[in-house]
Every structure is written in structure tokens, then in C-alpha cells.
Amino acid sequence: MGRDILHRLLRDGDSGCWNIEGLGPLEVRGKCRVGRLLMAHGAGVGQDSTFLQRLRDALAERGVQTLAIEFTYLQQMRSEGRRRPPPRVERLVDEMARWCDGMSHRDLSPLWLGGKSMGGRVASLLAARDGAPGLVLCGYPFHPPGKPESLRLSHWPLLECPTLVVQGSRDPFGTLDEVASYELPVSARLHWLEDGDHDWKPRRASGKTQPQLIDEGAAVIADFMTAHS
Numbered sequence: 362m363g364r365d366i367l368h369r370l371l372r373d374g375d376s377g378c379w380n381i382e383g384l385g386p387l388e389v390r391g392k393c394r395v396g397r398l399l400m401a402h403g404a405g406v407g408q409d410s411t412f413l414q415r416l417r418d419a420l421a422e423r424g425v426q427t428l429a430i431e432f433t434y435l436q437q438m439r440s441e442g443r444r445r446p447p448p449r450v451e452r453l454v455d456e457m458a459r460w461c462d463g464m465s466h467r468d469l470s471p472l473w474l475g476g477k478s479m480g481g482r483v484a485s486l487l488a489a490r491d492g493a494p495g496l497v498l499c500g501y502p503f504h505p506p507g508k509p510e511s512l513r514l515s516h517w518p519l520l521e522c523p524t525l526v527v528q529g530s531r532d533p534f535g536t537l538d539e540v541a542s543y544e545l546p547v548s549a550r551l552h553w554l555e556d557g558d559h560d561w562k563p564r565r566a567s568g569k570t571q572p573q574l575i576d577e578g579a580a581v582i583a584d585f586m587t588a589h590s
Contacts, residue, residue, distance in 0.1 A: 388429040391421025396586040401480025419579030453483045489519035496524040503535030523589040524549040527578040529557025
């Protein structure tokens with residue numbers, strides 16, 4: 362599909378899955394009543410993960426149109442039927458930048474950047490480099506699990522756009538207690554999902570469920586985007 366046709370579909374609020382010439386597969390879900398959010402996936406699981414499917418459904422119900430992209434290395438994983446590690450993060454940033462160029466148009470509302478885990482890191486690096494209307498980071502990988510000293514925050518002082526982090530309080534990539542000690546930009550807001558892990562799954566003893574935490578996260582994202590539109 363060419364980009365002119367895609368822009369028309371986005372403007373009309375059409376949902377569906379398409380292959381975009383020169384970029385790759387794209388799934389659009391929901392009508393843009395609140396805003397548009399370009400969503401990147403995590404390192405090992407694509408946009409078909411249960412978590413991302415449920416999150417995009419919940420966002421669509423609240424008027425956030427999501428544009429779910431898939432990086433080239435994951436497309437190769439699918440075609441070859443075997444796992445492969447992501448390339449250097451700088452390559453993913455450049456790839457996401459090309460998607461932004463393809464999705465931006467004067468007749469469309471501003472495109473927020475976001476993603477799950479690694480996808481959120483890529484989005485934040487792109488926003489720090491090129492700017493963005495806003496950021497939504499779901500399960501941000503503040504550090505690798507078990508390595509709290511290896512922080513991934515060196516670019517955060519360059520973030521000037523409204524930034525929302527929705528994080529499970531037990532996330533091994535950055536727990537509530539760990540992140541409380543970080544110096545984050547004034548533009549950043551954190552929302553903690555009680556007892557959630559990296560995929561926002563709580564323990565049974567908490568009395569909560571993953572769908573409940575996903576609904577909570579989606580509501581917070583929609584409210585944040587509304588407040589900064």
C-alpha cells in the first residue's frame with residue numbers, strides 16, 4: 362500500500378492490517394478521538410502478543426488510535442522460523458524514524474511515540490534525538506534484570522516532551538523502589554500498577570488481574586494524552 366492511501370485511511374479512522382511500501386506491516390486500531398500513538402514491540406515478542414493485543418483494544422475503547430509497527434529483524438524471525446537478537450538499538454531508532462516520516466501528515470493529528478519494553482526505549486531515544494509530541498512507555502527497561510547498575514537513562518535529560526511511564530511495581534527492569542531513587546526529567550510522569558510485573562501481571566494474592574491492570578494503564582494513557590493534546 363502507498364502512503365497517500367494510508368494517510369486517507371488514517372484520516373477516515375479505518376482499522377486494519379496493511380503492508381506499507383518500503384516500511385513493512387502495520388496494524389491500525391481505533392478511531393482518533395484522543396490522539397494517535399505509534400507503538401513498537403518488545404525485543405522477543407511482536408505485536409501479536411496477548412499483552413499488546415489487549416492494550417491496543419483497551420486504548421481503542423478510550424479513543425486512542427494505535428499504529429502498531431514491527432521491526433525488520435522480527436519480520437525476518439517470522440519468515441525464517443527461528444529466533445534472532447535485535448540489532449543495535451541505533452538501527453532500530455533509525456527504522457522507527459522512517460515510520461514516523463511515513464505516518465506524519467499535515468491533515469493528521471500529531472503522532473505520539475511509544476512502545477513496550479525495548480520498543481519504549483527505542484521511542485525514547487528517537488524523541489531525545491528528534492523530538493516528539495509525547496511519549497508513552499509501557500514497562501520501560503530502566504536496566505537489565507539483575508543489573509540495576511546498568512541504567513538506560515543517559516538520554517533522558519534530553520527529553521522535553523510530555524512523557525508517561527506505566528510500570529508494574531514488581532517489574533524486574535525497574536521496580537518502584539529502584540526507580541524512586543532516579544533523577545528523571547520534570548516532563549516525565551510515572552504511574553505504578555500495583556503488584557504488576559513486566560507484562561503487568563499481578564500475583565493472585567493481590568486480588569487483581571492482568572486485564573484489570575491493562576485497563577487501568579489504558580485509562581491513564583488516554584487521560585495523559587488528552588491533558589497534553
